[in-house]
Amino acid sequence: MKRALPVTREENFPEWYQAVVDQADLAETSPVRGCMIIKPWGWGVWELIQAALDRRIKETGHDNCYFPLFIPMSFIAQEASHVEGFAKEMAVVTHHRLKAQDGKLVVDPASELEEPLVVRPTSETIIGDAFRRWISSYRDLPVLMNQWANVVRWEMRTRLFLRTAEFLWQEGHTAHATKEDALEETLKMLEVYRELAEDVLAMPVVVGEKPENERFPGADSTFSIEAMMQDGKALQAGTSHYLGQNFSRAQNIRFQAATGELDYCHTTSWGVSTRLIGGVIMTHGDDDGLRLPPRIAPKQVVIVPMLREKPEDAELLAYCEALEDELNGVTAFSQPMRVKLDRKPIRSANKRWDWLRRGAPILLEIGPRDMAGNQVTMIRRDRLRDGDKILSQGLARAEFVARAPALLSEIQANLFAEAKARLDGNIRSDFKDFDAIAAYFGEAGEDDAKSAFKGFVRAPWARPTGPELEEIETRLKARKLTLRNIPVGQTRTEDACVFTGRPAVEEILIARAY
């Protein structure tokens, strides 16, 4: 069975992923270790994700702003757990000048900085420093900020979108008078992320709280949304942190309450990144390439004129241009529909496959016969094949124009339903102890490329902490397993903890993960 990609998900999932990134023209590696080049099609997806999220961030009362790329080294040292978590993987600027020496360019030793600067891995400390200056009274609270920015974490093993040294994200940072307010904010943004993932990216997620060992360095509690990729692994797709008074104490962010007393603020932070694009690929991609949910497809309808380098081409092109104009006037998802007429001087068959690999939701192939019959031939990316056969459908032009928004909604819903069925159908909760879970997942050390689909396990646990949790983490790690999150909305379990045998207090999600 021939497919458009050189490798299938079944054959080798990691290689298939790289093939989609490459053949859907999303991104490529750069000459700079671990840094990616995001190409126009990938950037277009990111712009749409940004727009959808930015609107929600503003609707929930946050203001965008911008803080410096660099953070003085001493700032990083201010919050103890934060140091632990981030100090190991940062780009450090130590000099500010190059000079020519013996015909070569070298770092000028005379330009050494008094204090090294790190390229922000995240901005709690530099933003906290401003909060300290900005906040003096309860009247100044809450402070609700967000920034869209690039950040750098010096990762050893990188994979495009999923784990890169430089990545793009938004980071929200807020300060509140009370724990209740800050926790409400933390959960509100978690819900925004869930909605973004499910309604915009068509990527169903499990919403929950991270166990202690998976918290953000310096947080009192961390919440996440976890999606299931087509190889059964979990992808942490967004996190929201209640930072308690840890950063405000470390940075002296205080306010005078209405009563006149001074108190430390309660702060939060939350972020999602270009990693989401990796999630979209591994949720919706198939062996012919990417399938984009229409809401984040830079082009939702692509028109390919079947040109044959003959005089009739002009007429056919005119038909397609009129169709393009008409479709551009249509509204889908409350926005102008995004339509492209592909005029590129290459073979129509190549265009077809280029757009199918890129995941454009609807492809219209228009030949002389379509023009004569005033119709269009439509290929839906979500229902591409019947066995080896490519499915296409002739529709009266007017009918297609009228139905296009509904078709896009249907494709969006189909992609979500398919992924939702996969997630819901692959969370096992029938294991009584860790040995059974370990046996189910199989030995570690297995080649990633060949590991079978396992999905998630949801298991009762006693919420162990400290050294006991560390020991559990070690056992999990030996099998490449991780604790994902404690799903919200649980009813109390009566079972025994799979790790300790003690009575469980809740269920936790266990999975291999990106």
Place this chain on the structure above:
Amino acid sequence: MKRALPVTREENFPEWYQAVVDQADLAETSPVRGCMIIKPWGWGVWELIQAALDRRIKETGHDNCYFPLFIPMSFIAQEASHVEGFAKEMAVVTHHRLKAQDGKLVVDPASELEEPLVVRPTSETIIGDAFRRWISSYRDLPVLMNQWANVVRWEMRTRLFLRTAEFLWQEGHTAHATKEDALEETLKMLEVYRELAEDVLAMPVVVGEKPENERFPGADSTFSIEAMMQDGKALQAGTSHYLGQNFSRAQNIRFQAATGELDYCHTTSWGVSTRLIGGVIMTHGDDDGLRLPPRIAPKQVVIVPMLREKPEDAELLAYCEALEDELNGVTAFSQPMRVKLDRKPIRSANKRWDWLRRGAPILLEIGPRDMAGNQVTMIRRDRLRDGDKILSQGLARAEFVARAPALLSEIQANLFAEAKARLDGNIRSDFKDFDAIAAYFGEAGEDDAKSAFKGFVRAPWARPTGPELEEIETRLKARKLTLRNIPVGQTRTEDACVFTGRPAVEEILIARAY
């Protein structure tokens, strides 16, 4: 005469500028040398500038993309003049890890990079490297790319928005088969910048080509738009470069022509930055703060309810909310009008002055009498005072709602007309030689803060080059003067060159500049 700022333009222009940045809540300095924090109101202005320009960049056929923040040091060395121009002022990443030592955080010497990375000061070299891989045939051309990014140049003297170590910009990079195509692109984007400056920022500019000594390092020709600030100085507000085959030769960016021959591409680059916001401040600000052209005002109409902490407040607030809703449904400049009801629990008089200093174009102060009469009391930021008196106007509510879009257009046009009159009225062209020009501008070494308004001089010159031009540059520099650009659309002059006495070929603009 009391004004809202602590210092007037007349008293001390640089201090006045800082006062506007501060009191209009646009930005502030950060603990990181030369890097600024852009606050929500300033960021809102930038978002609107971005949106207006991004639309035009896309309409002219360019795709957005994203390239790495870091550039290998060896890349910077590839284009000789580029090295000259940029090597002196870059942030250099030399290590990738910090570690704890004796309880302190230090740079881990073991983490030294094999090749230092510079934080991009501009991206010609890293993007050129991709062009080399992407381009093989004339069919691949033109390649039309743009990215929105942060860049870093290690400036010694910084001023918020005007000259900061880190700044935000867009940088366009294109590759073409012929010089003609590349030059056409260079001028097309220059025109986009002129339109952005004049139609969106209401900031009139002189469009022209830079003289040889002011070219971008590595360019064959550089064009700019130059605006006149209220202290008479020039601000280079945008540049567009024809890079010839300099970068394509240095980086081996070649294509096979239709004839089969291999040739080097002709490339261009062009950019505008957050510096534009500095231009807006110094073009439109007055002694009461900022005045924002409505097209880039984050809030175009601000409603201030005259609350008095009495039970009647609820009714007044309801009146204002209904007005806000109604105004939010109005379209201005083809977009939903941006309206804010200021509910902050502070005194109404303070709100008035906060919004006037921030430059909101229209302020509506609504008291019980307005509510009773179903009217609004309007203050226009562009016509704020009659002597010391604040001008306000009562308008029937329905009339204001109907006229609001026209009022905003009128304010936009007024601000432009005022700045245009200043520019056009202050370009002198009556000097016969450089001594007369020098005498007009006065001695150098004058305190910036007290230098009188001089404006621009437009003078005939013979387009000297090489050492002769260098010598002229030195003479100008001694008087803090610079050659700005050679305005487009000139008719040939018959006069003598003010520098050399030889027959002139064109006129050039001379000014003090930011």
